[in-house]
Amino acid sequence: MMRSWVESANSADCPFPLNNLPYGVFSVGDSDEGRCGVAIGEMILDLTRLEEDGHISLGEHPVFDCESWNDFMELGADIWAEFRVWLIESLGEGSEKAVTFADYLVARADATMHLPLEVMEYTDFYAGKNHAFNVGSIFRGPENALPPNWLSIPIGYNGRASSVVVSGTDVRRPLGQLKGPNDDLPRFGASQRFDLELEFGAIVGRASDDMISVQQADDAIFGYVILNDWSARDIQAWEYQPLGPFQAKATATTISPWIVTKAALEPFRTSTPERERELLPYLREPGPMSYDIALEVALAPEGKAATTISRTNYDRLYYSAAQQLCHHTTSGCPMNVGDLLGSGTISGPTKDSRGSLLELSWSGQEPVKLDTGEERSFLEDGDTLTLRANARGDGYTIGFGDCVGKVLPANDIPDWAKE
Amino acid sequence: MMRSWVESANSADCPFPLNNLPYGVFSVGDSDEGRCGVAIGEMILDLTRLEEDGHISLGEHPVFDCESWNDFMELGADIWAEFRVWLIESLGEGSEKAVTFADYLVARADATMHLPLEVMEYTDFYAGKNHAFNVGSIFRGPENALPPNWLSIPIGYNGRASSVVVSGTDVRRPLGQLKGPNDDLPRFGASQRFDLELEFGAIVGRASDDMISVQQADDAIFGYVILNDWSARDIQAWEYQPLGPFQAKATATTISPWIVTKAALEPFRTSTPERERELLPYLREPGPMSYDIALEVALAPEGKAATTISRTNYDRLYYSAAQQLCHHTTSGCPMNVGDLLGSGTISGPTKDSRGSLLELSWSGQEPVKLDTGEERSFLEDGDTLTLRANARGDGYTIGFGDCVGKVLPANDIPDWAKE
Numbered sequence: 001m002m003r004s005w006v007e008s009a010n011s012a013d014c015p016f017p018l019n020n021l022p023y024g025v026f027s028v029g030d031s032d033e034g035r036c037g038v039a040i041g042e043m044i045l046d047l048t049r050l051e052e053d054g055h056i057s058l059g060e061h062p063v064f065d066c067e068s069w070n071d072f073m074e075l076g077a078d079i080w081a082e083f084r085v086w087l088i089e090s091l092g093e094g095s096e097k098a099v100t101f102a103d104y105l106v107a108r109a110d111a112t113m114h115l116p117l118e119v120m121e122y123t124d125f126y127a128g129k130n131h132a133f134n135v136g137s138i139f140r141g142p143e144n145a146l147p148p149n150w151l152s153i154p155i156g157y158n159g160r161a162s163s164v165v166v167s168g169t170d171v172r173r174p175l176g177q178l179k180g181p182n183d184d185l186p187r188f189g190a191s192q193r194f195d196l197e198l199e200f201g202a203i204v205g206r207a208s209d210d211m212i213s214v215q216q217a218d219d220a221i222f223g224y225v226i227l228n229d230w231s232a233r234d235i236q237a238w239e240y241q242p243l244g245p246f247q248a249k250a251t252a253t254t255i256s257p258w259i260v261t262k263a264a265l266e267p268f269r270t271s272t273p274e275r276e277r278e279l280l281p282y283l284r285e286p287g288p289m290s291y292d293i294a295l296e297v298a299l300a301p302e303g304k305a306a307t308t309i310s311r312t313n314y315d316r317l318y319y320s321a322a323q324q325l326c327h328h329t330t331s332g333c334p335m336n337v338g339d340l341l342g343s344g345t346i347s348g349p350t351k352d353s354r355g356s357l358l359e360l361s362w363s364g365q366e367p368v369k370l371d372t373g374e375e376r377s378f379l380e381d382g383d384t385l386t387l388r389a390n391a392r393g394d395g396y397t398i399g400f401g402d403c404v405g406k407v408l409p410a411n412d413i414p415d416w417a418k419e
Numbered sequence: 420m421m422r423s424w425v426e427s428a429n430s431a432d433c434p435f436p437l438n439n440l441p442y443g444v445f446s447v448g449d450s451d452e453g454r455c456g457v458a459i460g461e462m463i464l465d466l467t468r469l470e471e472d473g474h475i476s477l478g479e480h481p482v483f484d485c486e487s488w489n490d491f492m493e494l495g496a497d498i499w500a501e502f503r504v505w506l507i508e509s510l511g512e513g514s515e516k517a518v519t520f521a522d523y524l525v526a527r528a529d530a531t532m533h534l535p536l537e538v539m540e541y542t543d544f545y546a547g548k549n550h551a552f553n554v555g556s557i558f559r560g561p562e563n564a565l566p567p568n569w570l571s572i573p574i575g576y577n578g579r580a581s582s583v584v585v586s587g588t589d590v591r592r593p594l595g596q597l598k599g600p601n602d603d604l605p606r607f608g609a610s611q612r613f614d615l616e617l618e619f620g621a622i623v624g625r626a627s628d629d630m631i632s633v634q635q636a637d638d639a640i641f642g643y644v645i646l647n648d649w650s651a652r653d654i655q656a657w658e659y660q661p662l663g664p665f666q667a668k669a670t671a672t673t674i675s676p677w678i679v680t681k682a683a684l685e686p687f688r689t690s691t692p693e694r695e696r697e698l699l700p701y702l703r704e705p706g707p708m709s710y711d712i713a714l715e716v717a718l719a720p721e722g723k724a725a726t727t728i729s730r731t732n733y734d735r736l737y738y739s740a741a742q743q744l745c746h747h748t749t750s751g752c753p754m755n756v757g758d759l760l761g762s763g764t765i766s767g768p769t770k771d772s773r774g775s776l777l778e779l780s781w782s783g784q785e786p787v788k789l790d791t792g793e794e795r796s797f798l799e800d801g802d803t804l805t806l807r808a809n810a811r812g813d814g815y816t817i818g819f820g821d822c823v824g825k826v827l828p829a830n831d832i833p834d835w836a837k838e
Contacts, residue, residue, distance in 0.1 A: 120581075149657055149658060149660070152596060153658055155665075156665050157576065157662040157663050157665055160577055163752055175630060175749055175750065185571070185696075186568075186699065187699070188700070211594060238572075243574055243659075243663040244659075244662040245662065246577070248750070251750045280836075281836055281837060281838055282607055282833075282835065282836035327666070330595050331595055331667070332591055332671070333666065417630070417701035
């Protein structure tokens, strides 16, 4: 562990030691204007104010005067690396900057977190093999579980960037068209099978206009967040053929507030699982491009204690974010700084490592038992979900900040939409 | 027809009479900086310069100093209407502004057109029943052609906003994973079944956070463009199950350069086709929300004359753009100013009114004969496609400007992607 003059950063359990230095956007007090900051221990270093006061100068124009990290990402990987070195020096134990910079620290407990980036476009992948197999087994039986293309393509679809919200934002149960298997016709109502998906998000930090390799794709990734891809299973079941999920996934996608940089995760690099079918050359990884990051999901009914309902690891993903991004560019699709790539649900091989209630309750056949004595097949109003991620190093922890969302009851159906 | 002091606007065949007044972004001379303008006859009225010189003042801040119509759209429907009245007065025959404003006219022939809006997010629908039936028949046979949800939902999926380009932009044949029906495994190569889709685009001019009605959706639409949703059928066939089209549709989507406002299309309102299944109340239209607009597609091989390969009408769409937008908001999906909604391919009931080569050539079984003597099952390198739209009024025409794109050969496969 690297030690900081910010004492709270030096505990082995602290999610934000000097080794981490994740990037976020926060506000304090009455102002809701977002400022760029880096988390260190229990504090946030206010980079916007440091830049205003001339302690940071990364170019001709200010970089931290906007409410996102997009401008910083635009500066490119060399500046990402240089700035991280400067931060580690400035916040390291014994730094001569301690006296001055102490005035630029804000307590995390006093801060409200905002989206750390302007999400340009949002793509969601389906890169977890256990998840794809489980979902396929539920709907089509285990013999037809995995689609024929699954072992060849990191399957993805475009999501809705406007629906991405930061941790702590309440999520309203969606309305939509619902049709049960025995119904002749659909009806319009509130989703009864509202679910979470435990995912990670990779943030694209470099634009591209043409196809890039897996290595170039890895180089283009700026950092990672935890991501909950809220999903209305009943809306999805009726709408998704033939063009994929649409309104089932458009209510909200929650991300954790801190972008953990690729640099901070470097010690935790590991390989994706062994290939079960040889990949086409363009998708082969030149080195380890996954990460060993422990993940867990906790569910708390309204006013009650939380139960951890799933524990798994990021390294279960069959396709890395770099493979996903490479594939995304094959057709010439332009990628932009601020694009967000959801990993797909990260389920492990065992029942207690499944990343969605659809899988955990096996589509409602085996409801999940909570420590409170209650059961859950899908989410109920008032439930709060907390997704956590931790990479454990030698005497230190790299945390992401919780990814939290509470389910609000559906809106009343408007009069003009009633039957 | 309303008459203008810009004489070229007063011909019955002119696509841009005073009745139209479509909005675009253009540049002239060596500058590639886009300026906002309105088309009138053979000319463009330079609104950016008019605003700079104090002849237009729509609020505290300039509206036309950016390279898009997004800021103007943000002003809201009352200003849209007032500004149109002001333009009609200013450009109308006998206007006292003629002397001054004549200096702000630029010949369309001298202008380079840019994207008229910043596309925030792009959604593509599948709202043409003949198209859905044709495509379903080709892939699943006529008895299973229409998916069970099709008569209940305006089926849509999220597309890639970064791939939207303005008319005149060349389009490079995409690379991707291809697997023929008799192949065991996919290979990586250039699409051999590259196609067009004749569509319309509706531009969302008002943001919403909650579900809106069909009437509110119609009110929120700012205007329309022609849209060509380039599609790689072979990439799509292998990738699209279970989550829908992804790289097959990510190469490019071309739109025509002028936004024709809803106000200009008002005289052409007509109803969507008769419902074959009663819609849920929220999707019922309170009045006519389609338009009578003649559409055609011309294909010109490299260096040769064009053949018109399809003629159809916008009113063939089963679901209006207002119904599409309403459905888009059901789950609480936030919509933003500058969102673009593709209509889906607009095919008529007859063979010569089909809106894609997939349908026109019936998946290659019945190649289309061109006037040059050549045949086409799918697009060949060097082919130029021109999509046109015209609404014909009493002695005048509302045109959209051509939606043009030429197919360039695929890029060479990079060494690291070769087998």
